[in-house]
Amino acid sequence: MSKKPGTFKGTRDFLPETMVKRNYIFDTIKTVFRKYGFLPIETPSVEKRETLMGKYGEEGDRLIFRVLNSGDKLKKADQDALNNNELPKFANSISDQALRYDLTVPFARFVVQHQNDLDFPFKRYQIQPVWRADRPQKGRYREFYQCDADVVGSDALIYEVELIQIFDEVLTNLGLPDFSIKINNRKILSGIAEVCGESDKLVPITVAIDKLDKIGKDGVIKELIERGVSNDAIEKIDPLFQLSGTNTEKLDLLKSYLADSEIGLKGVEELEWVFNQVETLGLKQAKLELEVTLARGLNYYTGAIFEVSANNVQIGSICGGGRYDDLTALFGLSGLSGVGISFGADRIYDVMTELDLFPSSVTNTTTYLFINFGTEEQIYSMQIAAGLRRLDIPCEIYPEPKAMKKQMKYANNRHIPFVVLVGSDELKNGTVTLKNMVTGEQETLTKEDFLNKHK
RNA sequence: GUGGUUGUAGCUCAGUUGGUUAGAGCGCCUGGUUGUGGUUCAGGAGGUCGUGGGUUCGAUUCCCAUCUUCCACCCCA
Numbered sequence: 377m378s379k380k381p382g383t384f385k386g387t388r389d390f391l392p393e394t395m396v397k398r399n400y401i402f403d404t405i406k407t408v409f410r411k412y413g414f415l416p417i418e419t420p421s422v423e424k425r426e427t428l429m430g431k432y433g434e435e436g437d438r439l440i441f442r443v444l445n446s447g448d449k450l451k452k453a454d455q456d457a458l459n460n461n462e463l464p465k466f467a468n469s470i471s472d473q474a475l476r477y478d479l480t481v482p483f484a485r486f487v488v489q490h491q492n493d494l495d496f497p498f499k500r501y502q503i504q505p506v507w508r509a510d511r512p513q514k515g516r517y518r519e520f521y522q523c524d525a526d527v528v529g530s531d532a533l534i535y536e537v538e539l540i541q542i543f544d545e546v547l548t549n550l551g552l553p554d555f556s557i558k559i560n561n562r563k564i565l566s567g568i569a570e571v572c573g574e575s576d577k578l579v580p581i582t583v584a585i586d587k588l589d590k591i592g593k594d595g596v597i598k599e600l601i602e603r604g605v606s607n608d609a610i611e612k613i614d615p616l617f618q619l620s621g622t623n624t625e626k627l628d629l630l631k632s633y634l635a636d637s638e639i640g641l642k643g644v645e646e647l648e649w650v651f652n653q654v655e656t657l658g659l660k661q662a663k664l665e666l667e668v669t670l671a672r673g674l675n676y677y678t679g680a681i682f683e684v685s686a687n688n689v690q691i692g693s694i695c696g697g698g699r700y701d702d703l704t705a706l707f708g709l710s711g712l713s714g715v716g717i718s719f720g721a722d723r724i725y726d727v728m729t730e731l732d733l734f735p736s737s738v739t740n741t742t743t744y745l746f747i748n749f750g751t752e753e754q755i756y757s758m759q760i761a762a763g764l765r766r767l768d769i770p771c772e773i774y775p776e777p778k779a780m781k782k783q784m785k786y787a788n789n790r791h792i793p794f795v796v797l798v799g800s801d802e803l804k805n806g807t808v809t810l811k812n813m814v815t816g817e818q819e820t821l822t823k824e825d826f827l828n829k830h831k
Numbered sequence: 832g833u834g835g836u837u838g839u840a841g842c843u844c845a846g847u848u849g850g851u852u853a854g855a856g857c858g859c860c861u862g863g864u865u866g867u868g869g870u871u872c873a874g875g876a877g878g879u880c881g882u883g884g885g886u887u888c889g890a891u892u893c894c895c896a897u898c899u900u901c902c903a904c905c906c907c908a
Contacts, residue, residue, distance in 0.1 A: 436906080722908070747866085747867085786868090
């Protein structure tokens with residue numbers, strides 16, 4: 377124990393048993409992404425510092441892992457800044473690059489950089505790890521995977537509808553029994569701030585009301601006061617806390633509440649259209665809920681915002697997303713609207729583990745193990761195994777004629793569902809004996825019949 | 832970034848009010864069973880009690896630091 381090596385705080389190794397389950401999640405997500413016409417890309421783990429910094433708000437910047445300069449570049453260290461305790465400035469002087477914090481901002485950079493090689497609207501999916509210098513907790517890691525699908529170059533609401541369908545389809549295919557897609561629109565939040573006469577306090581207002589389900593109405597009001605929102609405005613926000621009923625009822629209420637706000641009404645209209653289309657098309661499992669208090673922290677969202685949570689599991693949201701009207705403008709290309717979603721694969725894994733949702737077939741990586749009885753039997757087994765592999769059946773041969781107990785145990789621990797016994801009798805008769813490791817049943821059949829079973 | 836918490840065998844955890852050889856269950860290995868795993872029985876291996884320093888005749892136990900775990904806040908997937 378004492379001298380055992382370990383991984384860096386908040387990061388993990390994945391053993392084969394875990395990896396096959398993770399791959400099952402990734403594969404399910406990819407399959408659905410492709411079905412909706414998204415194309416794969418990858419971007420580097422490390423980006424220039426200026427690409428990332430300032431895109432996620434002050435809080436986000438703090439959580440970006442910086443990468444130290446090397447060699448002579450270290451001599452640029454701003455020692456005055458260090459002596460004056462200006463740590464961020466000092467950090468900038470010795471670090472010109474950083475690990476990516478999410479996949480969306482690097483994607484915006486990617487779009488601007490390769491704009492002449494892309495067909496718009498450009499739909500891409502990307503499954504890669506991201507890093508955050510956060511304090512780890514359960515369901516919260518320093519290195520984790522995001523599975524993003526984004527469309528850039530169209531403000532058509534059809535994409536909001538399709539992204540909701542993707543959430544629904546992926547999570548249904550993974551077998552999640554109960555989950556909610558919460559949706560809101562930043563324009564509605566802007567409208568609320570406008571109606572309250574506090575347009576300049578949009579961010580503090582959204583951050584505060586986002587916490588309604590966590591700290592309750594009184595907590596939100598307290599926070600609004602702390603953030604300098606006037607009492608008049610708080611009174612005007614108050615009715616929103618009582619907003620209840622069906623999505624249609626909520627929309628109707630919002631229409632009258634936001635009657636004086638052009639942008640607010642635009643948001644309501646957009647949401648209404650999305651709801652209508654989703655209703656017509658139908659969802660498999662998801663509950664789609666309008667949640668006026670949903671705000672999400674990332675500042676770059678401007679239209680629809682999404683968040684998905686698994687019900688009956690104590691973990692944060694498992695997916696997120698939204699529309700950002702001008703993210704590429706930060707890199708010099710304006711007029712491109714984008715909308716995208718992200719699956720938090722690590723949290724989905726945790727939820728599926730807690731609810732025991734992985735089908736047992738996922739861990740059956742090898743179908744047959746050939747028991748090794750000796751040299752001649754092994755050669756005979758290798759021929760049959762080659763036949764199976766030509767039929768794409770995964771199988772393996774135990775490498776040495778060790779005690780059968782040991783070989784059986786190996787099959788058992790590896791969750792291999794069938795064992796093939798080829799001893800001297802089988803060799804002589806041109807047969808194999810098949811043992812089902814779950815039921816314990818055995819049957820003997822000719823090797824031709826065995827192979828033909830799989831055609 | 833703030834406050835707290837955790838660390839003893841591969842895993843889950845007892846225990847030591849500071850004192851000769853630190854325990855259990857599960858797992859692992861060997862054998863009962865030289866063509867049968869998952870059940871059962873018998874035996875066995877495995878720990879400088881997270882790491883570094885301090886106090887002490889003596890520290891796994893007390894103190895400090897550090898790393899790690901988990902939790903609340905912040906924020907978020």
